[in-house]
Amino acid sequence: MTMEVGAMFRHELTGSFSEGSDANPTVAMVEASYRASGLHFRYVNCEVRPDQLGDAVAGARAMNWKGFNCSIPHKVEVIKHLDGLGESAAVIGAVNCAVNRDGKFIGENTDGKGFLMSFMEVADPKGKAVVLLGAGGAARAIAVELALAGASKFYVVNRGTSRGEELTKLLNDKTNAKAEFVEWSNTYAIPTDAEVLINATSMGMAGASELQDIDFTSIRKGMLVADVIVNPPHTPFLQKAEEQGAVTLQGLGMVVNQAVISIKYWTGKDVDPSALRDELIRVL
Ligand code: NDP
Numbered sequence: 001m002t003m004e005v006g007a008m009f010r011h012e013l014t015g016s017f018s019e020g021s022d023a024n025p026t027v028a029m030v031e032a033s034y035r036a037s038g039l040h041f042r043y044v045n046c047e048v049r050p051d052q053l054g055d056a057v058a059g060a061r062a063m064n065w066k067g068f069n070c071s072i073p074h075k076v077e078v079i080k081h082l083d084g085l086g087e088s089a090a091v092i093g094a095v096n097c098a099v100n101r102d103g104k105f106i107g108e109n110t111d112g113k114g115f116l117m118s119f120m121e122v123a124d125p126k127g128k129a130v131v132l133l134g135a136g137g138a139a140r141a142i143a144v145e146l147a148l149a150g151a152s153k154f155y156v157v158n159r160g161t162s163r164g165e166e167l168t169k170l171l172n173d174k175t176n177a178k179a180e181f182v183e184w185s186n187t188y189a190i191p192t193d194a195e196v197l198i199n200a201t202s203m204g205m206a207g208a209s210e211l212q213d214i215d216f217t218s219i220r221k222g223m224l225v226a227d228v229i230v231n232p233p234h235t236p237f238l239q240k241a242e243e244q245g246a247v248t249l250q251g252l253g254m255v256v257n258q259a260v261i262s263i264k265y266w267t268g269k270d271v272d273p274s275a276l277r278d279e280l281i282r283v284l
Protein backbone atom coordinates (compact mmCIF):
# COMPACT_ATOMS: atom_id res chain seq x y z
CA MET A 1 0.00 0.00 0.00
CA THR A 2 1.37 3.43 -0.89
CA MET A 3 0.86 6.25 1.54
CA GLU A 4 1.24 9.98 0.97
CA VAL A 5 3.76 10.38 3.77
CA GLY A 6 4.04 14.18 3.31
CA ALA A 7 0.31 14.66 3.64
CA MET A 8 0.19 12.48 6.77
CA PHE A 9 3.25 13.59 8.71
CA ARG A 10 4.25 16.99 7.31
CA HIS A 11 2.25 20.20 7.23
CA GLU A 12 2.82 22.93 4.67
CA LEU A 13 4.15 25.94 6.58
CA THR A 14 3.04 29.57 6.63
CA GLY A 15 3.32 32.24 9.30
CA SER A 16 4.07 35.80 10.24
CA PHE A 17 7.22 37.84 10.93
CA SER A 18 6.80 40.92 13.09
CA GLU A 19 7.90 42.68 16.25
CA GLY A 20 5.22 42.82 18.94
CA SER A 21 3.78 39.54 17.62
CA ASP A 22 2.22 38.62 21.01
CA ALA A 23 -0.72 40.91 20.28
CA ASN A 24 -1.34 39.74 16.70
CA PRO A 25 -4.52 37.59 16.47
CA THR A 26 -4.01 36.53 12.82
CA VAL A 27 -2.66 33.12 13.83
CA ALA A 28 -5.94 32.26 15.58
CA MET A 29 -8.02 33.19 12.53
CA VAL A 30 -5.82 31.44 9.97
CA GLU A 31 -5.40 28.22 11.96
CA ALA A 32 -9.18 28.11 12.58
CA SER A 33 -9.70 28.42 8.85
CA TYR A 34 -7.13 25.70 8.03
CA ARG A 35 -8.92 23.36 10.43
CA ALA A 36 -12.42 24.23 9.18
CA SER A 37 -11.33 23.78 5.54
CA GLY A 38 -9.37 20.56 6.10
CA LEU A 39 -6.17 22.20 4.85
CA HIS A 40 -2.99 20.38 5.95
CA PHE A 41 -1.23 23.67 6.72
CA ARG A 42 0.09 25.39 9.83
CA TYR A 43 0.61 29.12 10.59
CA VAL A 44 3.40 30.10 13.00
CA ASN A 45 3.43 33.56 14.58
CA CYS A 46 7.14 34.52 14.87
CA GLU A 47 8.79 37.35 16.79
CA VAL A 48 11.46 38.75 14.43
CA ARG A 49 13.64 41.80 15.13
CA PRO A 50 14.67 44.05 12.22
CA ASP A 51 18.27 42.71 12.33
CA GLN A 52 16.89 39.15 12.04
CA LEU A 53 14.56 39.69 9.09
CA GLY A 54 16.98 38.52 6.36
CA ASP A 55 17.71 35.31 8.29
CA ALA A 56 13.99 34.74 8.91
CA VAL A 57 13.22 34.96 5.18
CA ALA A 58 16.21 32.72 4.38
CA GLY A 59 14.90 30.22 6.94
CA ALA A 60 11.42 30.22 5.40
CA ARG A 61 13.06 29.70 1.99
CA ALA A 62 15.22 26.83 3.26
CA MET A 63 12.17 25.12 4.83
CA ASN A 64 10.04 25.59 1.69
CA TRP A 65 7.39 27.66 3.47
CA LYS A 66 4.37 28.40 1.24
CA GLY A 67 4.53 32.02 2.33
CA PHE A 68 4.35 34.43 5.24
CA ASN A 69 2.78 37.67 6.41
CA CYS A 70 4.94 40.62 7.36
CA SER A 71 3.77 43.14 9.86
CA ILE A 72 5.21 46.10 11.76
CA PRO A 73 8.09 47.04 11.27
CA HIS A 74 9.04 44.83 8.29
CA LYS A 75 6.59 45.76 5.51
CA VAL A 76 9.07 47.89 3.54
CA GLU A 77 12.39 46.35 4.58
CA VAL A 78 11.29 42.83 3.58
CA ILE A 79 11.25 43.82 -0.11
CA LYS A 80 15.03 43.56 -0.45
CA HIS A 81 14.88 39.92 0.69
CA LEU A 82 12.18 38.89 -1.85
CA ASP A 83 12.42 37.78 -5.50
CA GLY A 84 9.75 40.06 -6.97
CA LEU A 85 6.59 42.10 -6.31
CA GLY A 86 2.93 41.97 -7.38
CA GLU A 87 1.44 45.03 -9.13
CA SER A 88 -0.13 46.87 -6.23
CA ALA A 89 2.68 45.98 -3.79
CA ALA A 90 5.12 47.59 -6.25
CA VAL A 91 3.04 50.80 -6.41
CA ILE A 92 2.38 50.87 -2.65
CA GLY A 93 6.04 50.12 -1.87
CA ALA A 94 5.14 47.75 0.98
CA VAL A 95 4.50 44.03 1.37
CA ASN A 96 2.42 42.27 4.00
CA CYS A 97 2.21 38.86 2.34
CA ALA A 98 4.98 36.87 0.64
CA VAL A 99 3.94 33.98 -1.59
CA ASN A 100 6.12 31.05 -2.67
CA ARG A 101 5.61 30.76 -6.43
CA ASP A 102 7.79 28.01 -7.92
CA GLY A 103 10.43 28.50 -5.23
CA LYS A 104 10.48 32.30 -5.53
CA PHE A 105 9.06 34.56 -2.80
CA ILE A 106 6.86 37.22 -4.42
CA GLY A 107 5.63 40.14 -2.29
CA GLU A 108 1.95 41.06 -2.34
CA ASN A 109 -0.03 43.60 -0.36
CA THR A 110 -3.32 42.29 0.94
CA ASP A 111 -4.07 45.27 3.26
CA GLY A 112 -5.70 47.25 0.46
CA LYS A 113 -7.08 44.17 -1.29
CA GLY A 114 -8.86 43.12 1.93
CA PHE A 115 -10.41 46.58 2.15
CA LEU A 116 -11.40 46.50 -1.52
CA MET A 117 -13.11 43.12 -1.09
CA SER A 118 -15.26 44.56 1.75
CA PHE A 119 -15.93 47.71 -0.28
CA MET A 120 -17.04 45.79 -3.39
CA GLU A 121 -19.71 44.01 -1.33
CA VAL A 122 -21.52 47.35 -0.98
CA ALA A 123 -20.32 49.59 -3.85
CA ASP A 124 -18.24 49.85 -7.01
CA PRO A 125 -15.25 52.21 -6.62
CA LYS A 126 -15.34 53.21 -10.33
CA GLY A 127 -15.59 56.98 -10.73
CA LYS A 128 -15.98 57.61 -6.99
CA ALA A 129 -14.55 60.63 -5.16
CA VAL A 130 -13.01 59.56 -1.84
CA VAL A 131 -12.04 61.43 1.32
CA LEU A 132 -9.18 59.56 2.99
CA LEU A 133 -8.30 60.50 6.57
CA GLY A 134 -4.65 59.50 7.15
CA ALA A 135 -1.64 58.84 4.96
CA GLY A 136 0.19 56.00 6.75
CA GLY A 137 0.64 52.40 5.62
CA ALA A 138 -3.05 51.44 5.73
CA ALA A 139 -4.13 54.63 3.93
CA ARG A 140 -1.52 54.12 1.22
CA ALA A 141 -2.58 50.50 0.56
CA ILE A 142 -6.29 51.38 0.49
CA ALA A 143 -5.83 54.42 -1.76
CA VAL A 144 -3.70 52.55 -4.33
CA GLU A 145 -6.10 49.59 -4.45
CA LEU A 146 -9.17 51.86 -4.82
CA ALA A 147 -7.39 53.89 -7.51
CA LEU A 148 -6.39 50.75 -9.45
CA ALA A 149 -10.06 49.67 -9.19
CA GLY A 150 -11.20 52.95 -10.78
CA ALA A 151 -11.81 55.50 -7.99
CA SER A 152 -11.28 58.83 -9.74
CA LYS A 153 -10.58 61.41 -7.05
CA PHE A 154 -8.96 61.50 -3.62
CA TYR A 155 -8.85 64.13 -0.91
CA VAL A 156 -5.88 63.00 1.19
CA VAL A 157 -6.50 64.60 4.61
CA ASN A 158 -3.54 64.24 6.96
CA ARG A 159 -2.11 65.97 10.01
CA GLY A 160 1.52 65.70 8.92
CA THR A 161 2.32 67.29 5.56
CA SER A 162 5.21 65.10 4.37
CA ARG A 163 3.33 61.77 4.40
CA GLY A 164 0.17 63.45 3.08
CA GLU A 165 1.99 65.08 0.17
CA GLU A 166 3.91 61.89 -0.57
CA LEU A 167 0.72 59.81 -0.88
CA THR A 168 -0.94 62.53 -2.99
CA LYS A 169 2.04 62.54 -5.37
CA LEU A 170 2.06 58.72 -5.54
CA LEU A 171 -1.63 58.66 -6.56
CA ASN A 172 -1.17 61.42 -9.16
CA ASP A 173 2.02 59.91 -10.62
CA LYS A 174 1.32 56.18 -10.52
CA THR A 175 -2.46 55.81 -10.95
CA ASN A 176 -5.16 57.41 -13.14
CA ALA A 177 -6.82 59.06 -10.13
CA LYS A 178 -6.52 62.77 -9.30
CA ALA A 179 -5.47 63.50 -5.73
CA GLU A 180 -5.42 66.66 -3.64
CA PHE A 181 -3.66 67.06 -0.30
CA VAL A 182 -5.50 68.76 2.59
CA GLU A 183 -3.50 69.64 5.68
CA TRP A 184 -5.65 68.56 8.64
CA SER A 185 -5.16 71.47 11.01
CA ASN A 186 -8.78 72.31 11.86
CA THR A 187 -12.29 70.84 11.63
CA TYR A 188 -12.65 69.29 8.19
CA ALA A 189 -15.95 69.44 6.28
CA ILE A 190 -16.57 66.70 3.70
CA PRO A 191 -16.62 68.23 0.17
CA THR A 192 -19.99 68.00 -1.59
CA ASP A 193 -18.67 65.83 -4.45
CA ALA A 194 -17.28 63.12 -2.11
CA GLU A 195 -19.23 59.84 -1.99
CA VAL A 196 -16.90 57.87 0.27
CA LEU A 197 -15.22 58.72 3.60
CA ILE A 198 -12.55 56.47 5.08
CA ASN A 199 -10.84 56.68 8.45
CA ALA A 200 -7.37 55.22 7.81
CA THR A 201 -5.79 56.82 10.87
CA SER A 202 -5.11 54.91 14.07
CA MET A 203 -7.67 57.07 15.93
CA GLY A 204 -10.47 55.21 17.73
CA MET A 205 -8.62 52.06 18.77
CA ALA A 206 -9.84 50.41 21.98
CA GLY A 207 -9.30 52.75 24.89
CA ALA A 208 -8.76 55.84 22.72
CA SER A 209 -11.46 58.40 23.39
CA GLU A 210 -10.32 60.85 20.67
CA LEU A 211 -12.68 61.46 17.77
CA GLN A 212 -11.65 62.61 14.31
CA ASP A 213 -11.86 66.39 13.97
CA ILE A 214 -14.39 66.50 11.15
CA ASP A 215 -17.77 68.18 10.77
CA PHE A 216 -19.94 65.08 11.13
CA THR A 217 -22.99 67.03 9.92
CA SER A 218 -21.28 67.28 6.49
CA ILE A 219 -21.69 63.48 6.11
CA ARG A 220 -24.68 63.00 3.82
CA LYS A 221 -27.36 60.29 3.98
CA GLY A 222 -26.37 57.21 1.98
CA MET A 223 -22.67 58.12 1.93
CA LEU A 224 -20.31 55.14 2.34
CA VAL A 225 -18.20 55.56 5.50
CA ALA A 226 -15.48 53.03 6.36
CA ASP A 227 -13.06 52.55 9.23
CA VAL A 228 -9.80 50.55 9.35
CA ILE A 229 -9.94 50.07 13.14
CA VAL A 230 -10.55 46.42 14.07
CA ASN A 231 -11.13 46.74 17.81
CA PRO A 232 -13.72 47.92 18.68
CA PRO A 233 -15.45 46.77 15.48
CA HIS A 234 -18.07 49.54 15.64
CA THR A 235 -15.99 52.64 16.38
CA PRO A 236 -17.32 55.97 17.65
CA PHE A 237 -16.45 57.34 14.17
CA LEU A 238 -18.80 54.80 12.51
CA GLN A 239 -21.50 55.43 15.13
CA LYS A 240 -21.43 59.20 14.44
CA ALA A 241 -21.53 58.56 10.67
CA GLU A 242 -24.51 56.22 11.08
CA GLU A 243 -26.37 58.95 12.98
CA GLN A 244 -26.10 61.00 9.76
CA GLY A 245 -27.61 58.14 7.71
CA ALA A 246 -24.33 56.81 6.28
CA VAL A 247 -23.81 53.22 5.14
CA THR A 248 -20.90 51.92 7.24
CA LEU A 249 -18.09 49.40 6.75
CA GLN A 250 -16.11 48.03 9.69
CA GLY A 251 -12.34 47.37 9.74
CA LEU A 252 -13.05 43.81 10.90
CA GLY A 253 -14.11 42.85 7.37
CA MET A 254 -10.85 44.20 5.98
CA VAL A 255 -8.69 42.15 8.32
CA VAL A 256 -10.74 38.97 7.75
CA ASN A 257 -10.61 39.41 3.97
CA GLN A 258 -6.85 39.98 4.06
CA ALA A 259 -6.43 36.57 5.66
CA VAL A 260 -8.85 35.00 3.15
CA ILE A 261 -6.77 36.43 0.30
CA SER A 262 -3.47 35.30 1.89
CA ILE A 263 -4.83 31.76 2.35
CA LYS A 264 -5.90 31.72 -1.31
CA TYR A 265 -2.37 32.79 -2.34
CA TRP A 266 -0.71 30.11 -0.18
CA THR A 267 -3.09 27.16 -0.61
CA GLY A 268 -4.97 27.92 -3.84
CA LYS A 269 -8.27 27.44 -1.92
CA ASP A 270 -11.17 29.82 -1.39
CA VAL A 271 -12.08 29.59 2.29
CA ASP A 272 -15.26 30.65 4.06
CA PRO A 273 -14.68 34.07 5.71
CA SER A 274 -17.18 33.28 8.49
CA ALA A 275 -14.81 30.75 10.15
CA LEU A 276 -12.17 33.50 10.37
CA ARG A 277 -14.60 36.20 11.46
CA ASP A 278 -16.11 34.04 14.23
CA GLU A 279 -12.68 33.13 15.59
CA LEU A 280 -11.47 36.74 15.47
CA ILE A 281 -14.54 37.96 17.38
CA ARG A 282 -14.05 35.12 19.88
CA VAL A 283 -10.37 35.98 20.57
CA LEU A 284 -10.88 39.76 20.64
P1 NDP B 1 0.71 54.47 10.48
O1 NDP B 1 1.44 54.75 11.74
O2 NDP B 1 1.48 54.17 9.24
O3 NDP B 1 -0.24 55.75 10.15
C1 NDP B 1 -1.06 56.34 11.13
C2 NDP B 1 -1.91 57.44 10.50
O4 NDP B 1 -2.79 57.94 11.50
C3 NDP B 1 -1.10 58.63 10.00
O5 NDP B 1 -1.74 59.18 8.87
C4 NDP B 1 -1.19 59.58 11.20
O6 NDP B 1 -1.02 60.94 10.84
C5 NDP B 1 -2.61 59.34 11.64
N1 NDP B 1 -2.86 59.72 13.03
C6 NDP B 1 -2.48 59.04 14.14
N2 NDP B 1 -2.90 59.69 15.25
C7 NDP B 1 -3.55 60.80 14.81
C8 NDP B 1 -4.22 61.88 15.48
N3 NDP B 1 -4.29 61.94 16.82
N4 NDP B 1 -4.78 62.84 14.72
C9 NDP B 1 -4.73 62.79 13.36
N5 NDP B 1 -4.10 61.80 12.68
C10 NDP B 1 -3.54 60.82 13.39
O7 NDP B 1 -0.32 53.32 10.81
P2 NDP B 1 -1.03 52.32 9.79
O8 NDP B 1 -1.46 53.08 8.59
O9 NDP B 1 -0.21 51.09 9.60
O10 NDP B 1 -2.30 51.88 10.64
C11 NDP B 1 -3.36 52.79 10.90
C12 NDP B 1 -4.49 52.02 11.57
O11 NDP B 1 -5.01 51.06 10.66
C13 NDP B 1 -4.05 51.24 12.81
O12 NDP B 1 -5.02 51.41 13.82
C14 NDP B 1 -4.04 49.79 12.35
O13 NDP B 1 -4.34 48.89 13.38
C15 NDP B 1 -5.16 49.81 11.31
N6 NDP B 1 -5.03 48.77 10.30
C16 NDP B 1 -6.10 47.98 10.07
C17 NDP B 1 -6.05 47.01 9.12
C18 NDP B 1 -7.25 46.15 8.90
O14 NDP B 1 -7.12 45.13 8.24
N7 NDP B 1 -8.42 46.53 9.37
C19 NDP B 1 -4.85 46.77 8.32
C20 NDP B 1 -3.76 47.68 8.60
C21 NDP B 1 -3.87 48.64 9.58
P3 NDP B 1 0.46 61.63 10.77
O15 NDP B 1 1.07 61.24 9.46
O16 NDP B 1 0.16 63.07 10.87
O17 NDP B 1 1.23 61.08 11.95
